[in-house]
Amino acid sequence: MKARTRALRGKTTSAPSQAAPNHVTAAKLVRVRLVLGTSNSSLGLVLLIVASWTIFGLGGSGFLSSFNLYSVGQLAARDAVLGMAQAALVVIARMNLAVGSIGAICASLLGYLLVSASVPLPLALVAVCVVGILASLLMGIVELRSGLSSFIVTLAFLSAYGGAALLVTGAQQYEITSKVLNRLGNGSLFVSSLCPLVAVALVCGVLVWLLYTRNGLGWRMLAVGSNEQAARVSGVNVRTVVLASYAISGLLCAIAAIMESSYQLNVNAGVGSDWLLPSFIAPVLGGLALTGGDISVIGILLAALFYDSLQSGLTILNVPSYWLELAEGLVLLVAVVLDQLRHSRRRSARYRPTEIVAVLAEEPVA
Amino acid sequence: MMGKLLRAQWMPLLGAIAVAGVVLSFTNKEFGTAFNVYTILQTAAVDAVIGLSQMVVLSVGDLSLAVGGIGGLVTIAVGNLFSVQHWPIGAAIVGALLIGLVCGLLNGIIIAYTGISGFIVTLATGTAFTGISYGVTSTIPYSNVSSVLVTLGQGRVSFFPYALIVTIAATVLIGGALRFLPIGREVLAVGGNREAAVLSGLSRQRATLIAHTVSGLLAAVAAVMYVGVLQSATPATGSDWLIVSFAVPIIGGTALVGGEASASGCFVAAIVLAAINDALIVLNINTDAVELAEGLLIFAAVLAGRLGQVVLRPGQASGTRRGGGATETSGAPAATT
Numbered sequence: 001m002k003a004r005t006r007a008l009r010g011k012t013t014s015a016p017s018q019a020a021p022n023h024v025t026a027a028k029l030v031r032v033r034l035v036l037g038t039s040n041s042s043l044g045l046v047l048l049i050v051a052s053w054t055i056f057g058l059g060g061s062g063f064l065s066s067f068n069l070y071s072v073g074q075l076a077a078r079d080a081v082l083g084m085a086q087a088a089l090v091v092i093a094r095m096n097l098a099v100g101s102i103g104a105i106c107a108s109l110l111g112y113l114l115v116s117a118s119v120p121l122p123l124a125l126v127a128v129c130v131v132g133i134l135a136s137l138l139m140g141i142v143e144l145r146s147g148l149s150s151f152i153v154t155l156a157f158l159s160a161y162g163g164a165a166l167l168v169t170g171a172q173q174y175e176i177t178s179k180v181l182n183r184l185g186n187g188s189l190f191v192s193s194l195c196p197l198v199a200v201a202l203v204c205g206v207l208v209w210l211l212y213t214r215n216g217l218g219w220r221m222l223a224v225g226s227n228e229q230a231a232r233v234s235g236v237n238v239r240t241v242v243l244a245s246y247a248i249s250g251l252l253c254a255i256a257a258i259m260e261s262s263y264q265l266n267v268n269a270g271v272g273s274d275w276l277l278p279s280f281i282a283p284v285l286g287g288l289a290l291t292g293g294d295i296s297v298i299g300i301l302l303a304a305l306f307y308d309s310l311q312s313g314l315t316i317l318n319v320p321s322y323w324l325e326l327a328e329g330l331v332l333l334v335a336v337v338l339d340q341l342r343h344s345r346r347r348s349a350r351y352r353p354t355e356i357v358a359v360l361a362e363e364p365v366a
Numbered sequence: 367m368m369g370k371l372l373r374a375q376w377m378p379l380l381g382a383i384a385v386a387g388v389v390l391s392f393t394n395k396e397f398g399t400a401f402n403v404y405t406i407l408q409t410a411a412v413d414a415v416i417g418l419s420q421m422v423v424l425s426v427g428d429l430s431l432a433v434g435g436i437g438g439l440v441t442i443a444v445g446n447l448f449s450v451q452h453w454p455i456g457a458a459i460v461g462a463l464l465i466g467l468v469c470g471l472l473n474g475i476i477i478a479y480t481g482i483s484g485f486i487v488t489l490a491t492g493t494a495f496t497g498i499s500y501g502v503t504s505t506i507p508y509s510n511v512s513s514v515l516v517t518l519g520q521g522r523v524s525f526f527p528y529a530l531i532v533t534i535a536a537t538v539l540i541g542g543a544l545r546f547l548p549i550g551r552e553v554l555a556v557g558g559n560r561e562a563a564v565l566s567g568l569s570r571q572r573a574t575l576i577a578h579t580v581s582g583l584l585a586a587v588a589a590v591m592y593v594g595v596l597q598s599a600t601p602a603t604g605s606d607w608l609i610v611s612f613a614v615p616i617i618g619g620t621a622l623v624g625g626e627a628s629a630s631g632c633f634v635a636a637i638v639l640a641a642i643n644d645a646l647i648v649l650n651i652n653t654d655a656v657e658l659a660e661g662l663l664i665f666a667a668v669l670a671g672r673l674g675q676v677v678l679r680p681g682q683a684s685g686t687r688r689g690g691g692a693t694e695t696s697g698a699p700a701a702t703t
Contacts, residue, residue, distance in 0.1 A: 095485075142665075146665075146668070148622075148668060149622060149623075151429075151485075151622070152612070152616065152622055152664070152668060155609065155612055155664070156661045156662075156664040156665050157661060158609065158661070159609045159613075159657050159658070159660045159661035159664075160657075160658050160661030160662060161661075162657055162661075163654055163655065163656070163657030163658030163659070163660070163661060164658055166654040166657065167652055167654040167655055167658060170654075171654075276489075277489065277493055280486065280489055284486055290483050290485065290486060291483075320501065320504065322497075322500040322501045322503075322504050322505060323497060323500070323501040324497065325493055325494075325496050325497030325500055325501075326493075326494050326496075326497025326498050326500075326501055327497065328493055328494075328497065329490045329491060329492070329493030329494030329495070329496075329497055330490070330494050332486070332489065332490035332493070333476075333487070333490035333491060333494065336482050336486055336487065336490065337476070337480055337482065340480050340481065340482050341480070
């Protein structure tokens with residue numbers, strides 16, 4: 001923790017006696033919140049998933065068939081990665097409205113490289129990831145240079161990137177014939193009901209989890225998210241943290257685009273047009289506050305699984321697909337309202353660390 | 367008054383577009399015709415009201431992603447009430463406008479009384495509204511549209527579309543309400559500095575509630591106009607309103623962080639956007655470029671506004687950048703709970 005030591009050194013000159021306890025409580029607080037934040041919303045999600053699987057399993061035929069579970073896993077894997085792409089910026093109290101447009105650029109580029117330019121697959125995948133990172137980094141640079149909110153910057157890039165992808169490809173359809181990609185998106189892993197994409201999502205999840213819990217950069221991201229000015233004053237290089245977060249978001253968008261291309265196998269600049277809602281549903285249902293400073297990878301993974309179980313289950317219960325959008329909206333709404341009612345006391349206390357410590361001291365930590 | 371008008375943020379933009387328009391109408395035979403100007407103004411008429419709908423929410427320091435969703439729901443309400451329930455067209459329009467108002471009120475209640483960020487609430491309700499319109503119609507549009515609405519959407523005197531009258535009325539009413547009515551001033555005060563406004567006895571809840579309700583009503587007005595323009599009530603209406611709804615007020619000089627609004631700016635910005643859109647089509651440039659141009663224009667407008675601030679009021683501008691930087695860069699303007 002370079003940032004923390006620097007902050008400490010600054011403080012020792014004025015108040016040496018207070019610096020050490022502050023440092024310890026801050027570290028403890030972050031750790032306690034990571035554990036608590038995870039278990040609370042995750043437990044609810046596990047219950048929701050069990051309940052919905054029971055209802056759909058009993059109510060409709062074929063929900064628990066291996067074919068259906070396979071497709072739920074396939075879609076949930078993509079939505080989980082998408083959710084993490086959004087979460088990378090939500091953590092630092094920003095947002096990325098351009099996830100879909102970056103996805104469109106990445107999917108079109110993958111199609112072009114594989115089909116029209118006959119580039120070997122590994123090279124194409126690397127190129128797509130690099131372009132995803134660069135596209136997102138550009139937004140970060142513009143945000144820092146202009147001082148505008150990430151909302152407006154990514155909104156403008158949503159339309160600029162979307163237009164650019166359409167303009168360059170002319171809405172051309174690319175038919176991907178790569179056997180490796182096909183096996184990744186439509187093959188099976190160990191058992192016939194498990195899509196290899198689930199493994200991709202889990203690997204991404206573990207890496208993201210390691211970043212935020214075991215890595216100084218991730219800790220600095222959480223610090224910037226919970227209080228940017230305090231982080232800056234304590235010596236965190238906010239600029240680097242913001243750019244790194246944008247880069248991670250872009251990389252995860254590119255991976256989500258590759259995942260979608262691998263099971264669609266037929267891509268055009270329309271990929272990503274429906275990504276905005278799932279990208280927010282996963283982190284918000286997973287318990288992340290849009291005000292930043294929170295992360296729960298397990299929450300995001302479970303939320304993505306619940307979201308796609310619900311969609312698939314409603315289809316199996318013969319709900320016409322036109323009503324699915326209403327269901328999605330209502331689920332998101334009910335989830336945020338319930339969460340707010342449940343946590344309103346803890347949320348408001350978040351900015352008074354001493355109080356939280358007092359509360360935590362009384363409550364047994366499981 | 368005149369001097370103030372000349373210093374408005376959108377003035378350089380309007381000037382550049384006017385010059386480009388005059389040049390274009392001399393070099394291109396189609397651009398300057400009365401019919402083409404009518405087409406531009408017809409598009410602008412609807413876009414301006416969509417922009418006003420977002421502007422009202424922006425001025426209270428919040429934002430709404432549900433403008434398009436409300437638009438879609440109101441569109442199918444007009445179609446359903448008129449061609450399935452056989453209501454007279456006047457009653458159908460009033461009924462549909464009421465539905466839009468109630469949708470906005472619902473957003474306002476949830477946001478004002480739970481304290482959840484407007485972004486996530488309107489993302490959810492907007493999706494739900496869109497879902498209702500798709501569910502009710504099974505995506506099949508109502509093609510039987512009243513002749514009254516068609517006259518409103520398509521009628522014109524030379525280059526002047528009738529729809530523009532509605533837009534001008536809405537612009538004057540909203541601009542006037544924000545400037546002269548106590549509730550309008552309250553909305554701006556709460557948007558400008560929430561804590562100061564609350565401490566001086568204004569109600570944040572009331573301001574948020576009113577702003578979202580008016581926004582819902584304006585989205586409904588835009589949808590009713592759009593039914594006339596399109597001559598069909600399709601549930602897909604509103605799916606492409608998101609970017610327009612932000613581009614119009616931002617290009618028109620409305621502050622994203624709240625407290626500042628310009629209804630006339632919306633009007634001008636909508637005309638500018640429609641003119642660029644039209645020029646790209648008339649000049650046979652790929653229509654996909656329109657989307658790209660919109661994104662770049664948002665930037666140009668916001669950055670031009672920044673630059674203007676720096677040149678006109680150097681101390682103040684750098685002050686906002688430093689001090690206000692925290693609020694401005696912390697995600698969406700109203701993402702606070």
